[in-house]
Amino acid sequence: MASGLTLAPAESDGVGYTPAPLDREATFYVAGHRGLVGSAIVRRLESAGFTHVVGRPSADLDLKDRDATFAYFAEAKPRYVVLAAAKVGGILANSTYPVDFLSDNIRIETNVIDAALAHDVDRLLFLGSSCIYPKYAPQPIREDSLLTGHLEPTNDAYAIAKIAGILHIQAARRQYGKPWISAMPTNLYGPNDNFSPQGSHVLPALIRRYDDAARSGAPSVTNWGTGAPRREFLHADDMADACLYLMEHYDGPAQVNVGTGTDVTIREIAATIAQVTGFTGRTEWDTSKPDGTPQKLLDVSTLSALGWTAQISLEEGLRRTYSWYQENIAELRG
Known part of the structure; x- marks a missing residue:
């Protein structure tokens, strides 16, 4: 059958392999x-x-x-x-x-x-x-x-x-x-991140939310949780x-x-994204929504x-990402 395995077992755990430059012409x-x-x-x-x-x-x-x-x-x-x-x-x-x-x-x-x-x-x-x-x-x-x-x-x-x-x-x-x-x-x-309102992770979700608010002139943005959890990006x-x-x-x-x-709080990353997107309104926090893990630093x-x-620093990375988002916004919202 096409999806079967027929390999013979080995006694090692990769022992004897020495990492080296990969063949640039290989598939x-x-x-x-x-x-x-x-x-x-x-x-x-x-x-x-x-x-x-x-x-x-x-x-x-x-x-x-x-x-x-x-x-x-x-x-x-x-x-x-x-x-x-x-x-x-x-x-x-x-x-x-x-x-x-x-x-x-x-x-x-x-x-x-x-x-x-x-x-x-x-x-x-x-x-x-x-x-x-x-x-x-x-x-x-x-x-x-x-x-x-x-x-x-x-x-x-x-x-x-x-x-x-x-x-x-x-x-x-x-x-x-x-x-x-x-x-x-x-x-x-x-x-190429997922910027959809339903399926995105916290950072692209914040970029879209603050960009939407900046474009529409909304007086405030509401984020989930308390903003206290710390995240590494x-x-x-x-x-x-x-x-x-x-x-x-x-x-x-x-x-x-x-x-x-290194890590930052969700409040801090939200403030940075607000600045990058040009949003000047208020940021509010819906504390009835879950925060998730309090800290996740590797x-x-x-x-x-x-x-x-x-x-790549976080601020520089955010500016690059927001620039890409602006260039592709029509397709992302299509």
């Missing part, structure tokens, strides 16, 4: 290449000289379809893979559709990882999310905090799916000796750079945190020790 498949992270990874790979970066839009390839996924791998024959495809959303979407977030993401991950095994992909990077960590994990959150406490209830289904992906990568390392890795980014933002272009860096410099079973190592010492740090 490099980016799953989710049109999304926030995937599109940034494509830009980074092309700027680094990769000549055969491939992807397939979801309208042409449904990664939840196992046979279709295996057929694509047989056709494309990728040597390297970044698994950035996922069903994503903010607090409202995660709280409303937990079955979808759990089922869709587990199917995507399972199909892509199993197809990569069946077609002997050399290097695969799985992208998760910082929501995999316990709600009350000690701050900043270390990689070894995984599975040490209860998850944030508003996105636990999505988190469980991403945890399953991490364990799937570790299992591939143990059973087949594949030098595959996982990376856990903090809150990401940038071009990383520009997608920095994340893409970190992904390539990890694939060329890291090998190990543990997921690697990717972030800036310990990035593992990545820093490998020699990588983020380069």
Whole structure:
């Protein structure tokens, strides 16, 4: 059957693999290449000289379809893979559709990882999310905090799916000796983000809300919660750079945190976005709505020790993102 696995087990956990520069002429498949992270990874790979970066839009390839996924791998024959495809959303979407977030993401991950095994992909990077960590994990959150406490209830289904992906990568390392890795980014933002009112994360939601208010001359903007939670934000272009860096410099079973190592309150980020968008009215807070996790700052010492740090400041990243939003606003609202 097209979607079966026939690999022989290995005794190693990727032992013996030495990270090195990737072959710029090899086929490099980016799953989710049109999304926030995937599109940034494509830009980074092309700027680094990769000549055969491939992807397939979801309208042409449904990664939840196992046979279709295996057929694509047989056709494309990728040597390297970044698994950035996922069903994503903010607090409202995660709280409303937990079955979808759990089922869709587990199917995507399972199909892509199993197809990569069946077609002997050399290097695969799985992208998760910082929501995999316990709600009350000690701050900043270390990689070894995984599975040490209860998850944030508003996105636990999505988190469980991403945890399953991490364990799937570790299992591939143990059973087949594949030098595959996982990376856990903090809150990401940038071009090609989801700016829809119902499905977006906090930062693009705020950009749209404040831009709408500035354009309409509204006297006030109302945000969810108290504004007190602290969040760390990383520009997608920095994340893409970190992904390539990890694939060329890291090998190990543990997921690697990717972030800036600094955070701000939601109130602070809202004030910055108001300034960037030119909104001069009042900001009000609907405290009947949930705040989510009180703080979610990643310990990035593992990545820093490998020699990588983020380069794009939050203010500069917001200005770039807002500029892109303005240039694409007609399409985003179409």
